[in-house]
Amino acid sequence: MFQGSLESFSSFFADTELRRQCNRTRRIGLMNGDVISNATSEASGINARVFRAGRCGFASSPETDISAVERILKQASDNAAFLADRLPDAGGNLAPRAPVTHRGIWVPDRVPQREILEFLQQIDDYIATRYPQLAARYVGCSCLSLEKELRTNDGVYSYSFMPRSNISVSLTAMTKEGTPVDRYEIFGGAGVYAENFSDPALLYPRIDAVVEELMQKRDGVFADAGRKTCIIAPELAGMLAHEAVGHTAEADFVISGSVAGPYRGKEVASSIVTLTDFANTYNGQTLPTPIYVDDEGVEAKDAVLIDHGILTGWMHNRSSADRYGDPRTGNALAFGFADEPLIRMRNTAILPGTDRLEDMIASIDDGYYFTATGNGQADATGEFMFGITMGYEIKNGKLGQAIRDTTVSGVAFDLLKTVDMISDQMVWLNAGMCGKKQPFPVGMGGPHIRCKINVGGK
Amino acid sequence: MNRVEQIARQCLEYMLAEGATDGACNASSGAKTEFYYESGELGLLRTVNNVSVSLKALVGTKKGTESLNSFSPEDLKRAAKEAVEAAKISKEDPAEGLPEEISVKRFEFGSLVPDRETMLLRLREFFDQLKAEYPSISVDTASIDHSASESVYCTTNGICLSVSKGLYSFSPMFMAREGEKTSSFNYYGAVFVAPDMPMLDLADGRRALEDSVRQVDPVPMEGKFTGEVIFTPGCFGSLLGSVEGNFLSDGVLIDGTSIWKDKLNAPVAAPCLRWSSRPRSEEIPGGYFMAGGYEAQNMELITDGVLKNFVLSRYGAKKTGRERSASAGGCYFVDGGDRSLQEMISTVKHGLLVARFSGGEPSGDGTMSGVAKNSFEIRDGKIVHAVSEAMISGNLAEMLKDITEISSERVNDGTSVLPWVKIKNIVISGQ
Numbered sequence: 001m002f003q004g005s006l007e008s009f010s011s012f013f014a015d016t017e018l019r020r021q022c023n024r025t026r027r028i029g030l031m032n033g034d035v036i037s038n039a040t041s042e043a044s045g046i047n048a049r050v051f052r053a054g055r056c057g058f059a060s061s062p063e064t065d066i067s068a069v070e071r072i073l074k075q076a077s078d079n080a081a082f083l084a085d086r087l088p089d090a091g092g093n094l095a096p097r098a099p100v101t102h103r104g105i106w107v108p109d110r111v112p113q114r115e116i117l118e119f120l121q122q123i124d125d126y127i128a129t130r131y132p133q134l135a136a137r138y139v140g141c142s143c144l145s146l147e148k149e150l151r152t153n154d155g156v157y158s159y160s161f162m163p164r165s166n167i168s169v170s171l172t173a174m175t176k177e178g179t180p181v182d183r184y185e186i187f188g189g190a191g192v193y194a195e196n197f198s199d200p201a202l203l204y205p206r207i208d209a210v211v212e213e214l215m216q217k218r219d220g221v222f223a224d225a226g227r228k229t230c231i232i233a234p235e236l237a238g239m240l241a242h243e244a245v246g247h248t249a250e251a252d253f254v255i256s257g258s259v260a261g262p263y264r265g266k267e268v269a270s271s272i273v274t275l276t277d278f279a280n281t282y283n284g285q286t287l288p289t290p291i292y293v294d295d296e297g298v299e300a301k302d303a304v305l306i307d308h309g310i311l312t313g314w315m316h317n318r319s320s321a322d323r324y325g326d327p328r329t330g331n332a333l334a335f336g337f338a339d340e341p342l343i344r345m346r347n348t349a350i351l352p353g354t355d356r357l358e359d360m361i362a363s364i365d366d367g368y369y370f371t372a373t374g375n376g377q378a379d380a381t382g383e384f385m386f387g388i389t390m391g392y393e394i395k396n397g398k399l400g401q402a403i404r405d406t407t408v409s410g411v412a413f414d415l416l417k418t419v420d421m422i423s424d425q426m427v428w429l430n431a432g433m434c435g436k437k438q439p440f441p442v443g444m445g446g447p448h449i450r451c452k453i454n455v456g457g458k
Numbered sequence: 459m460n461r462v463e464q465i466a467r468q469c470l471e472y473m474l475a476e477g478a479t480d481g482a483c484n485a486s487s488g489a490k491t492e493f494y495y496e497s498g499e500l501g502l503l504r505t506v507n508n509v510s511v512s513l514k515a516l517v518g519t520k521k522g523t524e525s526l527n528s529f530s531p532e533d534l535k536r537a538a539k540e541a542v543e544a545a546k547i548s549k550e551d552p553a554e555g556l557p558e559e560i561s562v563k564r565f566e567f568g569s570l571v572p573d574r575e576t577m578l579l580r581l582r583e584f585f586d587q588l589k590a591e592y593p594s595i596s597v598d599t600a601s602i603d604h605s606a607s608e609s610v611y612c613t614t615n616g617i618c619l620s621v622s623k624g625l626y627s628f629s630p631m632f633m634a635r636e637g638e639k640t641s642s643f644n645y646y647g648a649v650f651v652a653p654d655m656p657m658l659d660l661a662d663g664r665r666a667l668e669d670s671v672r673q674v675d676p677v678p679m680e681g682k683f684t685g686e687v688i689f690t691p692g693c694f695g696s697l698l699g700s701v702e703g704n705f706l707s708d709g710v711l712i713d714g715t716s717i718w719k720d721k722l723n724a725p726v727a728a729p730c731l732r733w734s735s736r737p738r739s740e741e742i743p744g745g746y747f748m749a750g751g752y753e754a755q756n757m758e759l760i761t762d763g764v765l766k767n768f769v770l771s772r773y774g775a776k777k778t779g780r781e782r783s784a785s786a787g788g789c790y791f792v793d794g795g796d797r798s799l800q801e802m803i804s805t806v807k808h809g810l811l812v813a814r815f816s817g818g819e820p821s822g823d824g825t826m827s828g829v830a831k832n833s834f835e836i837r838d839g840k841i842v843h844a845v846s847e848a849m850i851s852g853n854l855a856e857m858l859k860d861i862t863e864i865s866s867e868r869v870n871d872g873t874s875v876l877p878w879v880k881i882k883n884i885v886i887s888g889q
Contacts, residue, residue, distance in 0.1 A: 034712075035549045040525075043527045058505070083503050180717070181822065256496075379633075381846070385817060405819075406818070454849060
């Protein structure tokens with residue numbers, strides 16, 4: 001936890017943010033029993049952002065004493081002046097922030113590295129003993145926490161602590177042709193290590209399920225390329241919400257020409273689709289990336305992007321909200337102490353419907369059920385792709401053979417219009433990192449969705 | 459001895475005092491200056507001052523690592539203690555150790571001081587030229603930055619390699635717009651020693667912008683066929699990156715899952731392919747001097763279709779009983795062929811010209827599929843139109859064998875020098 005506080009700091013000269021931050025990580029990895037990584041790291045410092053005549057100066061330093069603070073405030077002011085003196089006025093000053101105070105809770109991460117290593121070794125021993133037929137295994141632990149303290153010239157003070165801890169297992173089997181097939185699964189989520197992991201045996205049933213899926217995949221078939229009616233699992237629904245729709249509704253992309261721009265107020269999805277970027281809470285549950293005050297000092301609000309099929313709004317920073325005359329949503333977030341806040345998502349999800357998964361599977365004669373994804377990308381047109389790392393054929397209303405890795409793609413608003421069934425459960429995932437200029441831990445969620453999607457394959 | 463080297467040597471002493479039998483330390487101090495354009499404005503000038511220290515402690519053959527961004531003696535002592543403690547609880551691994559080749563060298567490259575006035579001038583010039591020459595282009599983000607660093611790698615067995623480096627880079631992300639129509643995102647990027655030329659003329663910038671203008675109204679791909687695909691230099695470079703990761707690198711060779719593990723000095727690609735990793739080439743400022751504690755050297759990866767080297771670190775080499783590689787990968791060079799891009803297009807019966815592959819990670823056996831972004835359909839030797847929703851599927855290893863032609867033109871983006879490459883037998887599918 002930080003020593004001292006910025007709360008009483010008052011040496012501001014203009015529209016200014018001052019943020020102190022410390023990111024801590026742990027990374028331990030075992031490959032086939034060998035310790036290939038055993039590391040901890042800490043990156044901390046302070047930054048200032050100063051606005052002048054619509055331009056912005058930013059400076060950061062790893063030192064956080066009072067002289068460093070004064071130095072970066074001056075450097076940020078000089079940077080803003082450098083731009084303002086050479087470029088035309090870019091729209092004057094932004095409206096001030098509403099004063100808000102948020103004091104999050106710091107949770108100590110006291111579990112020794114030795115204890116985590118032993119935990120992983122027990123998991124590795126379990127896999128090696130129980131599944132000697134595997135060609136390779138990797139067991140790893142990754143912990144990340146973002147601790148931030150923010151002070152602005154107009155009375156905002158925020159302290160936040162956002163930890164996540166995950167254990168990942170990657171297993172490889174060889175096909176009868178001698179080629180490798182793998183399956184990767186990640187456990188844990190928001191919270192420090194001790195909040196997520198207590199007994200390795202609790203993970204064994206989930207690891208057994210991963211091995212079973214791997215064996216199904218090893219003996220699986222290649223997907224048939226073409227446009228198919230499919231069911232995508234919550235992991236993919238969350239990816240769809242984030243990659244394919246969410247990015248197009250970030251106001252900076254809208255300003256640049258995102259496909260979503262002209263569609264505000266228009267129908268872009270089936271009427272059963274509602275999609276929201278939640279600030280911190282859903283149905284009373286704290287979400288994987290809870291943001292209460294963003295890194296510009298704006299109180300975070302839910303941003304409803306699609307309401308029953310109608311595109312309703314964007315995610316904003318201060319500047320874009322003022323530009324569109326919209327309420328500020330608090331979507332400006334930075335990853336590290338040396339990073340400036342960008343408009344980005346927090347916890348993005350398609351909301352559940354009323355259908356049952358069994359009925360959804362039974363409704364498909366020839367299609368696929370995709371259950372896991374490895375990565376996803378989308379662009380300004382809404383065209384997206386997801387890597388599929390686990391899935392099954394659906395034949396005559398029943399699950400068939402597992403499939404090997406493939407890719408699915410589509411155009412977001414076209415796909416969302418084909419959604420005709422949404423399951424009644426809601427699953428949140430928090431292992432994802434968004435890669436917009438800087439990395440950032442994000443939450444994604446959703447139910448099962450029936451839709452038409454392009455499938456890559458042979 | 460400069461301050462960074464003093465810090466590194468101090469850290470080695472701290473680790474030995476804590477009980478390490480050996481140790482290595484990377485320390486660096488640097489600054490980054492960035493002009494950043496987004497949301498329609500050149501709105502940000504950012505200065506990032508930072509330091510970093512990475513410690514590797516060895517207790518026998520047990521390893522622990524710790525990194526931090528502070529030069530304060532208290533923090534360094536704490537980090538050294540934690541690195542040694544991590545090593546003590548780790549597992550013996552005979553492959554661990556320090557580089558055996560004792561070398562003391564210093565490398566200097568570029569200027570450590572950013573020319574802010576010229577950086578701003580070049581960025582403004584870029585937007586003026588865009589407005590005049592490519593009026594339908596809308597820039598999402600663009601940055602020109604200068605990174606300067608003083609770094610050193612020291613070990614307890616006497617190695618000391620230090621690098622002083624200052625480099626510029628430029629990278630815009632853009633699309634074309636006409637009314638409500640929008641092309642896909644496109645981008646290019648380059649690394650350079652001095653901002654002495656227009657940013658539009660770097661790498662294949664003009665071609666990328668011209669392509670985007672022509673991609674504003676793409677035709678959805680229909681049907682499914684097996685055809686030829688010409689990959690742009692940037693896209694082919696990405697595929698080579700996957701080849702390195704999936705078949706040539708530490709992880710897949712240590713765990714034995716690389717499908718090329720027994721292919722050293724055997725044919726793995728078409729005979730026309732010569733692929734090398736040249737971090738020390740004077741043609742690219744974006745190379746590197748150090749590779750895992752050794753002085754980096756250029757090396758051949760594939761010569762005349764034959765695999766000549768893996769990309770193995772010291773640890774990977776010890777684990778697999780193979781030779782450590784001279785380079786740490788990347789910095790790709792592919793020799794040009796004897797036909798022009800236009801001639802290559804003219805011999806395609808039905809296929810695609812693909813500038814960006816947006817796909818899932820290739821699986822261990824090289825199977826891959828994904829969306830062909832920023833692409834054009836080619837029929838009977840002519841580009842007929844831009845396409846959307848086109849998927850391509852293939853196998854990385856097979857694709858290298860199926861290379862049929864390599865262009866005489868190559869693109870140098872400051873980190874690699876690559877041509878256009880034509881590959882047959884790719885499954886292309888649409889709606």
